[in-house]
Amino acid sequence: MRVTILGTGYVGLVTGAGLASVGHHVTCLDRDEEKIDRLRAGTLPFYEPDLETLLHAAGSRLTFAPSVLPIRSRLLSTLEAREALAHAEVIFLCVGTPSDMDGRADVRAIEGAVGTIRESFRKGTALVVTKSTVPVGTGEWIESLLSGSGATFEVVSNPEFLREGTAVQDTLNPDRILIGSETPHAVETMRALYQPLIGSRMIPFVVTDRLSAEMVKYAANAFLATKISFINEIANVCEHVGADVKEVARGIGLDPRIGPAFLNAGVGWGGSCFPKDLSELIGMAREYGTTPHLLEAVRDVNTAQRQRVVETLHARLGRLRGKTIALLGLAFKPGTDDLRDTPALPIAKGLLARGACVRSYDPQALTNARLSLFPGQLFPDAYAAVTGADAVVLLTEWPEFLGLDWERVRLAMRTPLIVDGRNALDRTVLLKLGFRYLGIGR
Numbered sequence: 001m002r003v004t005i006l007g008t009g010y011v012g013l014v015t016g017a018g019l020a021s022v023g024h025h026v027t028c029l030d031r032d033e034e035k036i037d038r039l040r041a042g043t044l045p046f047y048e049p050d051l052e053t054l055l056h057a058a059g060s061r062l063t064f065a066p067s068v069l070p071i072r073s074r075l076l077s078t079l080e081a082r083e084a085l086a087h088a089e090v091i092f093l094c095v096g097t098p099s100d101m102d103g104r105a106d107v108r109a110i111e112g113a114v115g116t117i118r119e120s121f122r123k124g125t126a127l128v129v130t131k132s133t134v135p136v137g138t139g140e141w142i143e144s145l146l147s148g149s150g151a152t153f154e155v156v157s158n159p160e161f162l163r164e165g166t167a168v169q170d171t172l173n174p175d176r177i178l179i180g181s182e183t184p185h186a187v188e189t190m191r192a193l194y195q196p197l198i199g200s201r202m203i204p205f206v207v208t209d210r211l212s213a214e215m216v217k218y219a220a221n222a223f224l225a226t227k228i229s230f231i232n233e234i235a236n237v238c239e240h241v242g243a244d245v246k247e248v249a250r251g252i253g254l255d256p257r258i259g260p261a262f263l264n265a266g267v268g269w270g271g272s273c274f275p276k277d278l279s280e281l282i283g284m285a286r287e288y289g290t291t292p293h294l295l296e297a298v299r300d301v302n303t304a305q306r307q308r309v310v311e312t313l314h315a316r317l318g319r320l321r322g323k324t325i326a327l328l329g330l331a332f333k334p335g336t337d338d339l340r341d342t343p344a345l346p347i348a349k350g351l352l353a354r355g356a357c358v359r360s361y362d363p364q365a366l367t368n369a370r371l372s373l374f375p376g377q378l379f380p381d382a383y384a385a386v387t388g389a390d391a392v393v394l395l396t397e398w399p400e401f402l403g404l405d406w407e408r409v410r411l412a413m414r415t416p417l418i419v420d421g422r423n424a425l426d427r428t429v430l431l432k433l434g435f436r437y438l439g440i441g442r
């Protein structure tokens with residue numbers, strides 16, 4: 001099938017490459033011309049494992065084009081974009097919906113993308129599919145923006161559940177495909193689109209009404225964030241009563257009603273999705289007059305969790321002024337160079353505010369750290385970062401850190417204190433090496 005994707009970020013690029021790799025003809029559009037030029041030259045705009053291989057598998061079935069260009073101080077859609085849209089059987093909206101000043105989803109990029117579709121598609125029928133996470137009711141709004149254009153549009157919700165760091169695997173092996181539409185023709189077109197990817201596998205193809213599909217996305221992310229904040233709160237109690245939260249998580253996770261995933265206590269959740277989606281869900285609930293007590297608590301626990309690391313260091317080292325703290329890992333999780341809403345940022349700021357000197361290293365996120373002026377000093381490797389440190393704090397559980405020569409780390413440090421902010425290191429080994437080890441909830 002011919003597919004056009006508006007928005008070539010994480011979701012758009014991985015979705016486009018995934019669909020092209022199973023035989024569809026896909027054009028990925030983006031308003032960032034520089035990004036398109038780099039993609040055409042074979043350079044990835046972000047770090048994501050296996051994405052390069054997927055792009056190879058997609059081959060010439062995947063093409064890139066700028067969606068708009070500045071012409072006489074206005075942004076006008078390009079001829080390539082118009083053609084790709086006019087010939088598409090399925091058009092995906094994969095543009096960003098970041099939080100605005102009030103913490104609500106900013107849907108201006110959706111509005112712009114829909115405008116481009118409207119301009120390009122003047123007759124015939126097209127399927128417009130929202131993969132971006134959009135406030136519940138956005139499908140209806142898009143329909144109203146497209147009405148009266150001369151063409152017929154069916155607007156479908158098809159939320160994305162891929163995770164950064166495993167985006168390719170999540171796209172090729174989804175645990176469900178969710179379609180929000182009440183139109184049989186749209187549902188069948190989406191089924192045909194995904195069939196080559198599903199093959200003979202038993203991947204649930206779930207059809208709901210559009211509003212429910214839009215809501216599923218928010219509810220899924222809010223539930224996962226709730227699980228993490230829950231275990232972090234239990235971790236804090238564990239620290240006081242002397243229990244080990246890792247054992248507790250194992251003990252409760254074996255109950256199939258609870259499940260073991262997303263019960264790793266740590267410095268809290270971050271990234272480009274949980275914070276903004278929870279914020280929008282809270283805003284939506286309030287807008288309709290309900291009080292989202294639980295969701296607000298989930299967010300508060302997460303904010304406090306980040307500062308607990310600073311408090312712990314303060315308690316252990318006495319005054320932080322003049323102390324040197326090494327941060328291992330800046331990305332919000334391993335497998336990505338993404339620093340959006342990473343717990344590392346408020347932690348670094350908190351330490352600096354108390355007069356500490358902060359030295360950081362991350363295997364993939366250093367370029368983004370430099371570009372975003374991440375506070376403190378950045379070092380090209382872990383051993384350089386820990387030199388002279390009074391404490392090392394593990395913030396992202398990159399495999400590289402698990403395999404460090406910890407003897408060498410201890411010798412390089414001023415005082416051998418480790419705060420394992422992800423409960424990922426081998427405590428027994430570290431204690432044997434002479435470290436003082438502090439985990440989260442242990």
Ligand code: UGA
Binds near residue numbers: 133160221264270332
């Ligand atoms: C999340 C969801 O997991 C995806 O299903 C969803 O598609 C995506 O958001 C999205 O909305 O686009 P992602 O943000 O890539 O994916 O990352 P996660 O793997 O969910 O991790 C989020 C945060 O939770 C990270 O900071 C991670 O370190 C933290 N986390 C995760 C924990 O602290 N403990 C855990 O047990 C699991």
